[in-house]
Amino acid sequence: MEVTTNTQVNERELWGGGAKPFSASYGKIMMWFFIVSDALTFTGFLVSYGFSRFKNINSWPIADEVFTHFPFLHGIDAPMYYVALMTFILIFSSVTMVLAVDAGHHMNKSKVTFYMLLTIIGGAIFVGSQAWEWKNFIKGEYGALETKGGQILQFVNLENDKRISIQDFAIGINSERKTHKSNIGLWYQNEKTLPKITVEEVKKGFLANPNLTIRTEQISENGQKTLLSRDEAIYKIDDATGVVEGANLIHNEYGNRLFADFFFFITGFHGFHVFSGVVINIIIFFNVILGTYEKRGHYEMVEKVGLYWHFVDLVWVFVFTFFYLV
Amino acid sequence: MAEGQHKLAIFRGLLKFKSNQQKIWGVLIFLSIVTTIEVGLGILKPEVLMTSFLRMKLLNWIFILLTIVKAYYIAWDFMHIRDERSGLKNSIVLPLVILIPYLIFILILEADYIFDVMDIGFVSWNF
Incomplete structure (x- = not known):
């Protein structure tokens, strides 16, 4: 009878074909193959980002100038510190995950519970941070003008060589122009909310203040954005057709619109992965508490979601490099 | 997987750990150091590394190299590829x-x- 029990225990680990390929379980291998295909999806995203960047290599936005916020430090230029912190949070939650897997190998239920909880908290903090990054990115900081060709004109105060917000120098003009709504027109059409400031107001303010000049998208030899002389700027500002404040999928005050598009798609896709990872982790967490895996005799499920969670961390390492560092 | 099945040496056997937990913390410290170097370089941007090499700044090549190093240790030690067939x-x-x-x-x-x-x-x- 003892022999029969033994074979039964072994058979539970075998696949349908009566063997155990790579001496790994079915679920684990399928998780690995999912990760490989998902890695290729992210590769597609990141490489197309590289494509657009090399295509516009001399006018791409400089990440240090875009992501400058840190919570509770208003008006202080802190490029990258916050993303670096996010990276540490995610790496740390990866460590607690791998510790949970390790505790699972030792069938230590209370430790698995504790480490899973830490992992969930880390993941939640990360998703929250990303939402905050998005908020700042969408809201924008200085505002800019957009030209007919879709280029962005930003404004610099020559007195202190710092960027200046268009709201700070635009001079108000009383205008009859109102947001068109579908219920007041001849046609059942409406338009998006108009920016608070019009191009004319920015132009008027710009011409009135001789200390201002325009910063174009072009990157000069020393790796900085090109500043126009005052005369060039006065000539250039006539090309402006619209005011841009913040960023969305169509307009982007930081420069090339593709930059905003890729930012939303890549960090959004990654954030979605983190979010679903947190949800899966919560499910597994409750299963651990309920003792599901204790009854099953192994904590392999924790190992499988662990693989997914580490993969999310792995992708972030690349997103961090290509969006914020390079 | 039992404890004995983990390969506990990293850096080609240069650094050996006594247990799997110790290895995890060791790898965390290593990854943190690499990230700190990356962030430090990104903030300082040393003039020496701003020279162009193969149509890209030397600094950017270093960032990419360090990223691949980090990815290797995440996959090999956190995802246990080191222990797989x-x-x-x-x-x-x-x-x-x-x-x-x-x-x-x-x-x-x-x-x-x-x-x-x-x-x-x-x-x-x-x-």
């Missing part, structure tokens, strides 16, 4: 190692070509 290891790593550089190569080359066309072409993109 070589067949599984290869079927995961080889497709990525072959396909990703290929995709990078064709797309970046094409992007560089399009940049040249737009740069020296007769059409103005900035108006």
Whole structure:
């Protein structure tokens, strides 16, 4: 009878074909193959980002100038510190995950519970941070003008060589122009909310203040954005057709619109992965508490979601490099 | 997997750990150091590294290299690829190692070509 029990225990680990390929379980291998295909999806995203960047290599936005916020430090230029912190949070939650897997190998239920909880908290903090990054990115900081060709004109105060917000120098003009709504027109059409400031107001303010000049998208030899002389700027500002404040999928005050598009798609896709990872982790967490895996005799499920969670961390390492560092 | 089945040495056997937990903390410290170096370089941007090498700044090459190092240790020690059979290891790593550089190569080359066309072409993109 003892022999029969033994074979039964072994058979539970075998696949349908009566063997155990790579001496790994079915679920684990399928998780690995999912990760490989998902890695290729992210590769597609990141490489197309590289494509657009090399295509516009001399006018791409400089990440240090875009992501400058840190919570509770208003008006202080802190490029990258916050993303670096996010990276540490995610790496740390990866460590607690791998510790949970390790505790699972030792069938230590209370430790698995504790480490899973830490992992969930880390993941939640990360998703929250990303939402905050998005908020700042969408809201924008200085505002800019957009030209007919879709280029962005930003404004610099020559007195202190710092960027200046268009709201700070635009001079108000009383205008009859109102947001068109579908219920007041001849046609059942409406338009998006108009920016608070019009191009004319920015132009008027710009011409009135001789200390201002325009910063174009072009990157000069020393790796900085090109500043126009005052005369060039006065000539250039006539090309402006619209005011841009913040960023969305169509307009982007930081420069090339593709930059905003890729930012939303890549960090959004990654954030979605983190979010679903947190949800899966919560499910597994409750299963651990309920003792599901204790009854099953192994904590392999924790190992499988662990693989997914580490993969999310792995992708972030690349997103961090290509969006914020390079 | 029992404790004995984990391979506990990293850096090609240079650093050996007593238990799997110790290895995890060791790898965390290593990854943190690498990230700190990256962030430090990104903030300081040393003038020496701003020279162009193979059409990209030397600094950027260093960032990419460090990223791949980090990715290696996450996959090998956190995802336990180090402990898997070589067949599984290869079927995961080889497709990525072959396909990703290929995709990078064709797309970046094409992007560089399009940049040249737009740069020296007769059409103005900035108006």
